[in-house]
Amino acid sequence: MFSSLRQSPLLFLTHLSVLVLVIVWTIPTAGLLISSLRQPDQIATSGWWTALSASEQNNTFTTPPADTASQAEDGFALSGNVFGKDGSGSVSAFGSSFMKPRAFDAGETAKLRSGGTLTVAQNGDYRMTFDKKPEGGRGERIFYTSVEPPAFTLRNYQEVLRAEGIGQSFINSLTVAIPSTAIPILIAAYAAYALAWMRFPGRLLLVAVVVGLLVVPLQMSLIPLLRLYNGIGGFFGVPAQTYVGVWLAHTAFGLPLAIYLLRNYIAGLPREIMESARVDGASDFDIFRKIILPLSFPALASFAIFQFLWTWNDLLVALVFLGTGNDKLVLTARLVNLLGSRGNNWEILTASAFITIIVPLIVFFALQRFLVRGLLAGSVKGG
Amino acid sequence: MGHLVYALVTVVIGLAGAAIYFYASNLLLDRALPYRDAEGARASRNLRRANAIRPWLFMLPAIVILSVYLVYPVLESIWLSFHGKAGIDFVGLSNYHWMLVDPEFRESIVNNLLWLLIVPALSTFFGLVIAALADRIWWGNIAKSLIFMPMAISFVGASVIWKFIYDFRPAGSEQIGLLNAVVVFFGGNPHAWITIPFWNSVFLMVILVWIQTGFAMVILSAALRSIPDETIEAAVIDGANGLQIFFKIMVPQIWGTIAVVWTTITILVLKVFDIVLAMTNGQWDTQVLANLMFEWMFRGGGDFGRGAVIALVIMVLVVPIMIWNIHNARQELR
Structure with a gap:
């Protein structure tokens, strides 16, 4: 493809624009x-x-203290290196007063x-001389x-x-994301198999409902569920904001x-596999467990990556159903929170932000193949 | 650390529980309606009945969860929208009336419409350009991977990244935000970008475009590759140049995919919340529906009626796309 365009001078422009x-x-x-x-400063x-x-x-x-100056041929002298024993650097200018710090080269x-x-x-070596023996235990600046x-x-x-609670939050995020990723998979796989290969009245309607629910905004569910959780919490005398509540919400x-x-994905698997298994006397349950589930691994992986990224990166569900307790x-x-309280401490914000994005980035680069496949399966087919 | 262990235990319990449910319910069905050892007529009747029930056993957990978490809330929200703060006393249409006259709501709607115009358009445009260009160069896959990367970053993380870029220091001092540094380098004056109404919304939209372009690129790249070579070869033979081939031959063949990308991003835009909360929390005229709704859930102890009304508005905006998706899915099933 594009063999004729490949030689054209436009190719240089292509490289350049993609690079930009x-x-x-x-x-x-x-x-x-x-x-x-x-460094923060x-x-x-x-x-x-x-x-x-x-x-x-x-x-x-x-x-060092002035009175440690040693006797020298031109009076008393202090010497050493401004970078300390191990430091290195290059002095361009110096001065002896606060007002004129760069008076001399x-x-x-x-x-x-x-x-x-x-x-x-x-190279930082300094030598300070005194006409007479200096007194006082203070160093010169x-x-x-x-x-x-x-x-x-x-x-x-x-x-x-250590100090900003990022370590604790990291564990909290894992706590939210792992069950929220694992639990829906099995539930969804069974339902998907039923919708793909079992014959029953209302099947197409249910598929349409699932397609419709794909786009229902999360915002719809927040208030009713908050009320429901508060009601259940009050009735049983348990806290309304729990990890279980978040896991179930993310699952749904x-x-x-x-x-x-x-x-x-399952609907695209060859019909012959299932029919030959059925002829051999396998039930739907066996077919699902022994044939469909192992064959669906790529699709399961795609979904798991999506769900993990989504639950790890989620803010809204966690804020509403887990609360804002420290x-x-x-x-x-x-x-x-840090954006509010430490808005100008960019060393804190940048380091915290990088910790929050490192896990998804690792998942992304390691499993990009599955992610792309999932995206294509989820979107192109819709249109 | 304790609750992480608790979470892992829950995963095991949850998965085992689901497995046991499917296994046990299936076994129970086989026991209740035996067909292997029963004689002719009864066996086939039992088999037919079991086959009618089994799909519902497979789907029951999903149906229960979806009903409680997605279907019931839609109905409950409609009911709540006619009720007061705590969702108890009936107030008729007063929440709807409040919505029509509230200036903050009007501001949110206007901003949301701007987001809806700009973000899907720019994301799709950049995604299409990159998809088309990157396929022609040897390092195209690396380029695509890097442009795809922001997809993995949370909206909040992206907000911190871009807030740093928009950072403002008074004129004369060293700018540490990239945008102001560039402006100053070219002789301009630094600005506190996220406090300038209208343009600040655009600066927030840039963040979402940055995230979503990778998504558009991946989908459109696959669509471009599926265009049959013959159509392009024919155009080349007819003497079409690169731009003509792109706009007149390739783009028309992937309209369907462009529409899918556009609508998918549109839905995401309607729900945009994290970016506004993290960057401005709705100050300086940047309020959007999702953030306004979140505020009303908790503002002054929370007003569920008003929150529900705003949620319904978001839902109504989504409905046309929902219908279109269902229509497409049904056509494909036929």
């Missing part, structure tokens, strides 16, 4: 990931796109008001501007997992798609 689109589509996520790995003062180049920073260094010698001198070399290599850290992640909201996908927040709900 791909960059536009990936940059937002890349920015989030890079920012989450930067760097996130707040410079764009994440500068993170890969060296950055200029103003710093202060405090020398690296390597120059500054005359101090006290009569001594200060020099800071590019050196102001310097350094060009620092890009620095990345996992500290933001440690911080949010996932069922129409599950039945629809599986019915299409120990019950799922990751998405926690993230919304």
Whole structure:
């Protein structure tokens, strides 16, 4: 296909436009990931796109106590390195007063008001001299501007997992998503088989109902179910907002798609397999268990991925049926809370957001094949 | 950690319970209506009856759950829409009247219509362009995979990603939001984008377009590939250029799929909630129906009547698409 277009100069344009689109589509996520790995003060003062180049920073260094200065040929002197023992960097300018932190270039010698001198070399080595033996146990301050290599850290992640409750929410999200994914599968598979291969009056009507329910907005169900849950909770004296309630809600909201996908798939299986099994005396139950279920694995996997992504990423159902108690927040709900309370702490927000999206991203890249297949089965057939 | 174990145990219990239900009910049916050992006439009568009952055994759990969670709520919402805050006293049409005069509701409807126009159109357009272009280059699959990726990201996660892009610092200071940095780089003034009415809604729509383009691309890419080569070869022989082939030969053949993609995204747009809640919570004229409904569920202790009315409006907007889908599905079944 397109063999004649392949040679055309348009091909270059094609490469270019796809490249531009791909960059536009990936940059937002890349920015989030890079920012989450930067120091908080760097996130707040410079764009994440500068993170890969060296950055200029103003710093202060405090020398050891002045009275430890040692005797030298030109008086008394303190020396060392402003980056400490292990640090590295490149000093571009320095100064001895807070008002003029960049008064001198690296390597120059500054005359101090006290009569001594200060020099800071590019590699950070400093030497401060005094005319007479200095007194006092306080260190002298050196102001310097350094060009620092890009620095990345996992500290933001440690911080949010520990202090911001993201760790707890991660477990809550798993708690919601796993049963909500597993439970509908078996229920849907049986119904799908009945709708695909068993003959009974009203079958087509039921298929139409399932297709209709596919698009019923979730919002319809919220208030009636909230009332129902409150009623049941009050009647039996149990809390109205429980994980069981969320699991059942997710199960129900996932069922129409599950039945629809599986019915299409099962209906496409060859009739001969089932008929030969029936001739051999197998009942519908045996046929389903021993033939249909194993053969339907690809469709089951597609649905499971959808349902997992949907329940993991869901905010609305969790907010309404699980509540906003601090120990019950799922990751998405926690993230919304953080947007309110830590709206300017981008180190917290970016790291938290990345933790919430990492699981779906792994699922996505590992199982993309099934996802695409499920999408195609669920949509193209409808039209 | 405790409730995760509880969840895993529930999975096992749930699956075992379902398996036992199907197994036991099936066994019971076979016992009640035996056909293997019974004599001629009775055996065939029992077999016929068992075959009439068995489908309903298979479907019973699904039917019960769907009835309680999806069918009953539609009826209950209609009933609630005629009742007051707590859903007890009958108030006639006053919820509907409130809806017609409430400025916030009008704002939501206008915004929702904007979302409905812009998001499906842009997502489908970009999806179609990428699907058409990526199939011609050797790294097309990698490109498609990267553009598909936002599909896996939650709306809230996407909101954080884009809020960072729209971040605003006063003029003169270093911009850390990408959009303002670009604007400043080209000599413009930085703006607090999500507080500028009308345009802020567009900036929120961008997020959904970013997520949904991958979906449109995957579906349309498959449709484009299923176009028979002969039609395109014939067009090439007739001297059509690339754009002509695309718009006059390929697009007309996939209208059906474009419609499916469009309606699917439309339904999603009607339910958009997370993005608005996370980005603005309806401030600065960005309110939409789903978020307004969520607010009324809890605002002032919650007003179920008004919430139900808004939910019904969303439902009514969905109904035409629902009918169209059912119509298509029935045609396919024939």
